[in-house]
Amino acid sequence: MSAVLIVIATFLAAAVEWVEALTIVLAVGLFKGWRSALAGTLVGLLALAVITIGFGVALTSQVNLALVRTIVGVFLLLFGLKWLHKAILRSSGLKALHDEAKAFEETKQMLVGSSHTGSRALDRVGVTTALSGVFLEGLEVVFIVIALGGLHSVPAAIVGASISLLVVVAAGFIFRAPLTQVPENTMKYVVGILLTSFGTFFAGEGIGVQWWNDDVSLIPLIAAYGLASITAVWILSHPLRVTVEVRLVHSVRAIAVEVWGLFVDDGALAIATVAALLAIAVFVDHQNGLRSIAGVLLVVGVIAAIAISLSGAVKQRGSHGELADAVATVEAVLEDNVAPR
Numbered sequence: 635m636s637a638v639l640i641v642i643a644t645f646l647a648a649a650v651e652w653v654e655a656l657t658i659v660l661a662v663g664l665f666k667g668w669r670s671a672l673a674g675t676l677v678g679l680l681a682l683a684v685i686t687i688g689f690g691v692a693l694t695s696q697v698n699l700a701l702v703r704t705i706v707g708v709f710l711l712l713f714g715l716k717w718l719h720k721a722i723l724r725s726s727g728l729k730a731l732h733d734e735a736k737a738f739e740e741t742k743q744m745l746v747g748s749s750h751t752g753s754r755a756l757d758r759v760g761v762t763t764a765l766s767g768v769f770l771e772g773l774e775v776v777f778i779v780i781a782l783g784g785l786h787s788v789p790a791a792i793v794g795a796s797i798s799l800l801v802v803v804a805a806g807f808i809f810r811a812p813l814t815q816v817p818e819n820t821m822k823y824v825v826g827i828l829l830t831s832f833g834t835f836f837a838g839e840g841i842g843v844q845w846w847n848d849d850v851s852l853i854p855l856i857a858a859y860g861l862a863s864i865t866a867v868w869i870l871s872h873p874l875r876v877t878v879e880v881r882l883v884h885s886v887r888a889i890a891v892e893v894w895g896l897f898v899d900d901g902a903l904a905i906a907t908v909a910a911l912l913a914i915a916v917f918v919d920h921q922n923g924l925r926s927i928a929g930v931l932l933v934v935g936v937i938a939a940i941a942i943s944l945s946g947a948v949k950q951r952g953s954h955g956e957l958a959d960a961v962a963t964v965e966a967v968l969e970d971n972v973a974p975r
Contacts, residue, residue, distance in 0.1 A: 637787045637790040638790075639828065639832075639852055639856075640782045640783075640787055640790040640791055640794065640832075641790045641791075641793055641794040642794065642828070643778070643782060643794065643825060643828040643829060643832065644775075644778055644779060644782060644790070644791045644793075644794030644795045644798070645794035645795070645797055645798045646798075646821050646824055646825045646828070647774070647775065647778050647825045647828075647829065648775045648778065648779075648794065648795040648798040648799065649798035649801065649802060649816075649821065650818055650821050650822055650825065651771040651772060651774050651775050652771070652772075652775070652798055652799055652802040652803075653802055653816055653818060654737070654767075654771050654818075655678075655767050655768045655771040655772065656802055656803075656805075656806045657737050657738050657741065657767075658737075658741055658763060658764060658767030658768070658771075659671050659674070659675050659764050659767060659768065659806070660738065660806060660810065660811065661738055661741035661742050661745060661763075662674065662741075662745065662760045662761075662763050662764040662767075664742075664810075665742055665745045665746055665760075666745055666757040666759065666760025666763070667755075667756075667757055667760060669755075669756055670756050670757040670760030670761045670764065671760060671764045672764075673756055673761050673764070674760065674761040674762065674763065674764025674765035674766075674767075674768065675764050675765075675768050677761075677765050678764065678765045678766075678767070678768030678769040678772060679768060679772070681769055682768075682769060682772040682773070682775070682776055685773075685776055686776050686779060686780060689776075689780050701840075701916060701917065703836055703839060703840045704836075704837065704839075704840025704916050705840075705913070705916065706780075706781050706836065707833055707835075707836030707837035707838075707839065707840050708833070708837045708840075709777075709781070709833075710781045710782070710829060710832055710833035710836060710837070711829075711830060711833025711834055711836075711837050712833070713774075713777065713778075713781075713829055713833065714825075714826055714827075714828070714829025714830035714831070714832065714833045715826075715830055715833075716826075717822055717825055717826030717829060717830075718823070718826030718827060718829075718830050718859070718863060719826075720822070720826070721819070721822050721823035721826045721863070722823075722863055722866050722867055722870070723870075724819055724822075724823075725819075725823060725867045725871075726866075726867045726870035726871045727870075727871065728870060731819050741763070741767075744763070745759065745760065745763065775795055778791070778795070778829070779791045779792060779795050781832075782832060823863070826863075827856055827859045827860050827863060828856065830859050831852055831855040831856045831859055832852070834855055834859075835849070835851065835852055835855060840916070906935075906938065907935075909935075913935065914931055914935065917931065
């Protein structure tokens, strides 16, 4: 059951990413030469293959499988929620739909505006554009293959991703134009539901949840997330039909903010700290023999959380410093202009 769902999930997710990569490669081929496009594409695919093999070997050798399942399951859940969240916003009209024709035109303008063009020699801009497009879009495919394959069925994940690559490449070779007719946004919606369901299932397994009939429970999970997302789309699309007592909402929100403020002043710090605590809890639960270093790891995690929080302040301070220098320069110029001569 889950092997079939994994093939479907990886096929759809990979197809979405390959379609976006194809748009970039086509633009490079048409406006910078097909040699440059193919060179960048092959290098990108080779890099993705190396990453996939490397992570696959790392996950299957000398690593606690239960711990890996839990951590990868959590990240797969977050990854799926990101896709589903965007799909809900797009379906409700709060976020623009992804447009391959527009993406193709933007890439075209960037390529045409660069200096060197031609198809006989490799074009540096063309190669790097195709390489970055294939590599960046393919990274999400790699994560999905590693996550779903490593957690359940590597062959199923590889089959789904490989078939999608062949289909998209064949379509690109035949049409030599952006695949604007592909229902990409609908596919992203379905993928978001599937990945969220798989992430919930595997993360739950990692922390000890006993699912009903094992992987058969993926079906009600998919149905539940699908129904919840459709409901969310309807609510966001019909805000006036949802009647809520505004005063009560404001009161509850004020209380929640007040309680939140007792413990949290920086959201990033709080989130990173909680993440570190959860990670250590999982580590201790699965590594009984290494409890002695759990405290050290927790301290490192908290320090990392503080560093994450302070990084924003550093950037803000830098921007304020540049603004102060600019203001000082303007004031100096004004003083020179108004000074008596």
